[in-house]
Amino acid sequence: MADDQTPSWFRPSRRQVLSLIGASSAGLVVPGLFGRGEAWAAKPAKPTGQVIVGFSQEPTVFNPHLLHIEVDEGIHFSVFDPLFFIDEKGEFQPGLATEVPTIDNGGISEDGLHWKIKLRDGVKWHDGKPFTAEDVKFTLELLVDPNFKSWRRDGHNLVENLTVVSPTELTFDLKTPYAPYSSILAATFIVPKHSFEGVDPNNAPFNNAPIGTGPFKWVERMAGDHITLAANDGYFGDGPYLERLIYKYIPDLTVLYTQFKTGDIDVVGVQWISPDKYQEAKDLPGKVVTVVPMGTVESFTFNMARPQFQDQKVREALYYALDKKTIIDALYYGLPTPTETYMPQQSAYYNADLPKHEYDPEKAKSLLDEAGWKPGSDGIREKDGVRLAFTNSTTAGNHIREQAQQFIQQSFKDIGVDMQISNLPPAVMWGDYWMQSKFDSVVVGIDFLTGADPDVSTYLSPTAIPAKGGGGQNTWEYESAEVGKLLKEGGTSFDTKVRKAAYLKLQEVVRHDLPFLPIFQYAAVRGHKNGIEDVIPNINVRIDTWNVGGWYWDQ
């Protein structure tokens, strides 16, 4: 996930799915990251109290499979369950399935093509009807239904021979071995088949009054204001410990923060507390405010098809001319962490041994001199009739990033490179301009991963260039055969060791080729009231309320 329509400078990252739920994982409860060992604090015997979560965007799509934005997933995680979810350590934990299918436990065949899912028995939908394998089958089929406005078909379209063996077991085959499918399933909430009988799934009443198996039941929505959920007493997993859960829509970030200060809301959700308020916020009495790393990586992205950027030396020189530290400290309040890769540093697949970036404008100049880019009469370097001049675009209205752009413009000018700023409104920016690679260069924040899976084929595969007819988002037109080979190796293997080797190497190759200059990994300032326990950040999901079933007020 990445950039966008939102006023805020950072975009939520994408992290997916739940943890801690599931009786079978009761022994895995992780101590909270905040304060004392909250995991050992007293959880109420029955659901008690209420929590109001403030969001700066309004959740409006409650069917988790319709086209939606991330804030909608706050509701999805509260009302529904996936077969298994991903915890904050990036490990899968069983949800509606009794175990996470792997090659070791026989859930996935050696060749990765045959899958067997065993389901929990005795789970009930919020309306009292029993949950069965038919619901899972229905869900997976709905996602690829051509008449349905599905938000994700990729991955699900590989599934075939979907068979219900018994009410608690189903099997299916994949057309090709595809390791990221586990992560995709972990972000796939199961919906009840009976809610869609005889209705158009796009307009089903269910879509505005969802029925799930999750820790909270739908109560009501007051459009433009809030959504009320109530505890599901019959929940099969850990929790819920709150009697009521309210998602309050507060459109303005300043107001969101003010209402957090006054205590009108208990938890600040997306887009959190703006970074300029961090110094004040961290000392607020009765509040817990922390800086949480996010999966989104800010980069200076090239269109590699442009003649200016064909030369490896040019991209290296521009990287040397980039003063990351000043950008982070002076413009982003020192909150983000500098990075050398697209992979979040919290991922098990993060390559920590990549060469470290140095800010060295002299080195940049000598690199360009060596490569034959000589300053012309106007001071701008050129070689073989190509001037080292280009435009740079980003979303207009993103003020901090616009300042960063101007700073970069000056840095580049100092080494004889002419960068013109040409910003566009979000709707134009992320349309054909971005998808069809009509830009020279762009400053953008992208979360490259799907859940915790390290596969980045959508962004880096040489076959994923939309401007050349590929399906994907390799908009920098980065064509590397080696990257293609490594992505294939990692994507088709279910062996963690093989995958890890492939993705570490991949980061090395990308760091060397520099199709984009990695600047930093975003961080969000999150906050909640003292006394709400088990609010645990999870970089693998897109929303903070991924484990809301486990939240409780310390008695």
Add this chain to the structure above:
Amino acid sequence: MVRFLLGRLWQSLVLLVIVSVIGFFVLNLAPGGPLSQFALTPGMSDAQLARIAHQMGLDRPLPVQYWEWFTRLLQGDWGRSYRDNQPVLTVIWSHLLATLLLMGTSTVISVLIGTWVGVLGALRRYSVFDYAATVGAMVALSIPTFWFGLIAIYLFSLRLGWLPAGNMYTIGDGSLLDYAVHLIMPSVVLALVNVAVWSRYMRTAVLDVMTQDFIRTAKAKGLTRTAVLTRHILRNALVPMVTLLGLQLPTILGGALVTETVFTWPGMGRLFLDSLGYSDYPVVMGLLMLSAILVLIGNLLADIVVAVIDPRIRLG
């Protein structure tokens, strides 16, 4: 009168069609569209977006889309919101009451106070009160509402803790008193600007009437000050005010974009901003048509009421 109304109705229909055509095309010509925000969704492909655009009919020529929207509207179908898939009228209705409550209260406050300040200022022209009111009005008009709103929140909610920092009611409470307490700050903040506008208009209108011959006559024939004021000055000065109030009708129902945002008030102003941000064409078109209708009704009502209170005016 009937002929007048029929004529107006006919004109209004033509106007509505013109407004809808312009609105529809301008809206759709704006770059982007309802699906562009999903371009960067993980796992989303160009092909999938194109498929959804086709399902939604967004890939057809604009005149075709307009014609379909228009013919459906004639049958009473306003379409469904792209954002939450609810019928447009349901969406609008769910925001209308909130706005009515806020704008109604604020309009009553501003009309009452504004009229009083305006009349008093005119009667005591160039007095200390008049100068104070004039300067006050200028200041109130110059302060941006959001700034005033934030200052009020800072003072009365954060510092003093007297009033809630926003929202229409406390979730789970919702008693009449609870609504009233929540209503105070946003309606007063909103009324501030309107009091200024209203008092300026009222002052000018009263001054205008006061110099007329019939006022001198009324005074000459020995009427008391109060009688002159209520029966002659006010009655005449209020005529332009009624027109003004009629013109305010669409504003009252249209909501206050800024105030509703600052005080997290779930009204029409918010709905309009959110729908615009999302390129939720059906809802934006619905709001546009509704406000066009309200403008026409407001004007019509003003004309009728003015004819009723001003015997010199005959409709027809």
